Amino acid sequence: MDNYNIALIPGDGIGPEVVDEGVKVLQAIEKLDSSLSFSFTEFPWGCEYYLEHGKMMDEDGIDRLKEFDAIYLGAVGYPGVPDHISLWDLLLRIRKEFKQYVNLRPITLLNESLTPLKDKTKEDIDFLVIRENSEGEYAGAGDWLFKGKPEEVVLQTGVFSRKGTERIIRYAYEEARKQKKTLTSISKGNALNYSMVFWDEVFEEVGKEYPDVETYSYLVDAASLYFVSNPERFEIVVTSNLFGDILTDIGAAITGGMGLATGANVNPEKEFPSMFEPVHGSAPDISGKGIANPLASIWSVSQMMDFFGQEKWGAVILDTIKEMLNETEHLTPDLGGKASTSELGNRFVELLTENA
Ligand code: NAI
Ligand code: MG
Numbered sequence: 200m201d202n203y204n205i206a207l208i209p210g211d212g213i214g215p216e217v218v219d220e221g222v223k224v225l226q227a228i229e230k231l232d233s234s235l236s237f238s239f240t241e242f243p244w245g246c247e248y249y250l251e252h253g254k255m256m257d258e259d260g261i262d263r264l265k266e267f268d269a270i271y272l273g274a275v276g277y278p279g280v281p282d283h284i285s286l287w288d289l290l291l292r293i294r295k296e297f298k299q300y301v302n303l304r305p306i307t308l309l310n311e312s313l314t315p316l317k318d319k320t321k322e323d324i325d326f327l328v329i330r331e332n333s334e335g336e337y338a339g340a341g342d343w344l345f346k347g348k349p350e351e352v353v354l355q356t357g358v359f360s361r362k363g364t365e366r367i368i369r370y371a372y373e374e375a376r377k378q379k380k381t382l383t384s385i386s387k388g389n390a391l392n393y394s395m396v397f398w399d400e401v402f403e404e405v406g407k408e409y410p411d412v413e414t415y416s417y418l419v420d421a422a423s424l425y426f427v428s429n430p431e432r433f434e435i436v437v438t439s440n441l442f443g444d445i446l447t448d449i450g451a452a453i454t455g456g457m458g459l460a461t462g463a464n465v466n467p468e469k470e471f472p473s474m475f476e477p478v479h480g481s482a483p484d485i486s487g488k489g490i491a492n493p494l495a496s497i498w499s500v501s502q503m504m505d506f507f508g509q510e511k512w513g514a515v516i517l518d519t520i521k522e523m524l525n526e527t528e529h530l531t532p533d534l535g536g537k538a539s540t541s542e543l544g545n546r547f548v549e550l551l552t553e554n555a
Contacts, residue, residue, distance in 0.1 A: 200233075200236060201234060201235055201236070201507075201509075202235075202238060203235075203236075203237050203238070203268045203269065203507060204237075204238050204266065204267045204268050204269075205225070205237055205238065205239050205240075205267060205269050205270070205271050206242060206264050206267040206269070206270045206472065207241040207271050208241075208242050208245070208271070208272045208275075208289075209241065209245075209272075210244070210246075210273040210274050210275040210276075210481065211245045211246045211247055211276055211277045211285075211481040211486075212274060212276065212277065212480070212481025212482055212483050212486035213273070213274065213479075213481055213482045213485060213486045213491035213540075214245070214272070215273055216273075216486070216489065216491045216540050217491050217493040217495070217496035218271060218272075218273040218496060219541070219544070220493035220496060220497060220540060220541065220543070220544035220547070221271060221493065221496045221497055221499060221500045222271075223544050223545075223548060224497055224500050224516065224544070224547065224548065224551065225237050225239075225500060227552065228512055228551075228555075231555045232512070232555075235509065235512075240267070242256070242260070242263075244256040244257070244260065244275075245275045245285070245289065246275055246277030246280040246481075247277060249277075249284070249285070249288075250277070250279065250280065254288070255275070255285060255288035255289040255292075256289055256292075264297075264472060265297075265471060265472070267472045268507070269472055269475060269503055269506070270293065270472050270473070270475070271474075271476070271499065271500075271503065272290075272474055272475070272476040273476070273477070273481075273496070274476070274477065274479060274480045275289055275290060275480075275481060276480045276481040277481060277483070278483055287339070291337075291339075293464075293474055294332055294464050294474070295333060296471070297464075297471035297474070298333065298466045298468070298470065298471055299332055299333070299464035299465055299466050299473055300331065300332050300363065300366060300367060300465075300466070300467075301329060301330075301331075301332055301367065301370055301463075301464070301465040301466075301467055302329070302330040302331070302464055302465070303328075303329060303330075303462065303463040303502065304327070304328040304329075304330060304443070304450060304460070304461075304462045304478070305326075305327050305461065305498075305502075306324065306325075306326050306327070306328055306430075306433075306451075306453070306454055307321075307324065307325050307326070307454060308320075308321050308323070308324035308325065308453070308454045308455070309321070309454070309459070309517075309521045309524055310455070310521065310525070312524075313455030313456075314454060314455070315452070315453065316427065316430070319430060319431075319453070323431040324431070324453055326430070326433040326434050326435065326436060327374070327435050327436065328436045328437075328438065328443060328446060328447050328450060329367065329370060329371045329435065329436065329443075330438060330440060330442075330447065331363065331364075331438070331439050331440045332367075332440060332443075332464055333363060333440075334359065334360060334363045334440065335357055335358065335359060335363075335439040335440035335441060336440055336441035337440045337441060337444075338357070338358035340355075340356040341353070341354040341355040342354045357391070357394045357439075359394045359397055359398060361401070364397065364398060364401045365401055365405060368384070368398075368401055368437055369405050370437075370467060371436075371437035372405055372406065372408070372409040372412055374435055375409070375412045375434070375435045376409055376411060376412055378435065380434035380435045381412070381413045381414065381415065381434045381435065382412050382414050382415070382434070382435045382436075382437065383415040383416070383422075383432070383433055383434070383435070383436045383437070384398070384399070384414065384415070384417075384438070385418075385419050385422045385438040385442055386398045386416065386417075386438070386439070386442070387418055387420075388418075395439075398439065399416065402414070402416065402437075415432070419438070419442045419446070422436075422438075423445075423446065423449060426446060426449045426450065426453065427449065427453065430453060447460070447478070455534075456533070457495070458479065458491075458492030458494060458495055458531070458533045458534065459494055459495050460478035460479065461475075461476070461478060461495045461498040461499045461501075462476060462477075462478050462499075462502075463475050463476075463499070463502040464476070465506065475499040475502055475503045475506075476496075476499055477496040477498070477499055479495060489540050489541065490531050490532050490539060490540060491531065491540050492530070492534060492540070493531075493540050493543060493544055493547075494520055494523070494543070497516065497544075497547060498516070498517070498520060501513045501517050501520075504516065515551065515554050515555060516551065518554060519550045519554050520547075522554070523543070523546065523547055523550060526546070529542065529543055529546040530543060531543055
């Protein structure tokens with residue numbers, strides 16, 4: 200029997216609403232598969248916690264999370280708490296302390312009605328973006344000199360260590376080899392004459408160990424265009440933190456928007472827990488109404504199962520999402536339906552049970 204300890208951080212706004220449905224799915228799997236079980240421990244951290252306690256998480260938060268196999272997160276963000284606080288003091292802290300240096304963002308069109316792109320099919324839009332998740336442009340390095348003076352200067356430094364660059368690129372090559380897919384590196388060596396020239400060199404260098412992997416290199420501006428005009432060019436993509444952040448939102452846009460975008464923050468060595476989360480935020484505009492779409496959050500559960508080595512369940516969840524997308528009457532309003540968050544979740548569990 201495999202038991203997995205999962206830390207729940209539902210967070211703010213619609214975070215708890217969508218995490219509830221993901222937990223429902225995990226509990227259904229536990230019932231359907233006698234070889235699997237899950238234990239859940241919930242942590243009340245987030246912005247509402249901050250407003251009450253003056254901190255996003257407890258001082259010993261990182262220590263307490265260390266023991267878990269995975270962290271399942273809803274969203275953090277709340278009007279009245281600056282976004283840089285909620286991001287740096289919780290999400291980025293977990294990502295950094297737990298060396299979750301890989302961010303996996305599947306850009307997969309699950310239903311053709313969901314893409315705004317004319318004439319693009321499910322076969323055309325089906326790739327994986329591997330985003331560097333620990334350094335690069337989001338390293339937090341820089342300076343603010345002569346603040347408020349006429350000679351004020353602000354520096355935001357991109358940090359590209361050999362170790363950090365090599366390990367993400369190597370991870371991507373491994374994935375491309377394993378999946379027998381092409382690998383595309385997205386950078387900007389013509390303008391960023393240190394960081395991205397280095398990135399391109401490392402991409403080429405590491406590539407020598409993977410002669411079986413077919414590679415492409417694009418500049419980020421051209422790649423943005425291709426995401427929209429020729430998404431079929433991409434299979435596995437590797438890119439830096441900032442470029443990955445922006446490109447994956449384009450990815451979300453061509454595959455059905457924020458209600459369907461998921462991301463895994465992975466520590467491949469499994470030295471620390473990895474974190475699974477829908478990409479969307481706390482959506483204060485719809486929170487409390489019971490209409491948030493939980494499918495992105497459920498897709499995170501699929502990624503979690505893959506990460507646990509339970510790929511069969513990862514695939515069944517994804518197939519069930521595809522099936523659900525044909526049942527408009529059981530979907531939330533953002534997808535044209537009238538169902539509530541929990542009605543969708545209940546229907547999902549019914550279908551999952553049939554598909555298991
Ligand atoms: P958002 O993703 O929360 O909302 C953008 C729009 O998409 C809203 O109209 C919202 O109603 C809709 N939406 C998002 N998720 C949805 C879902 N599951 N079902 C149906 N509709 C959905 O982004 P926004 O408004 O920019 O940010 C709100 C707060 O969330 C901010 O405080 C921000 O910092 C935070 N945030 C947190 C993230 C995280 O925890 N990983 C990521 C992005 C934003
Ligand atoms: Mg983003």
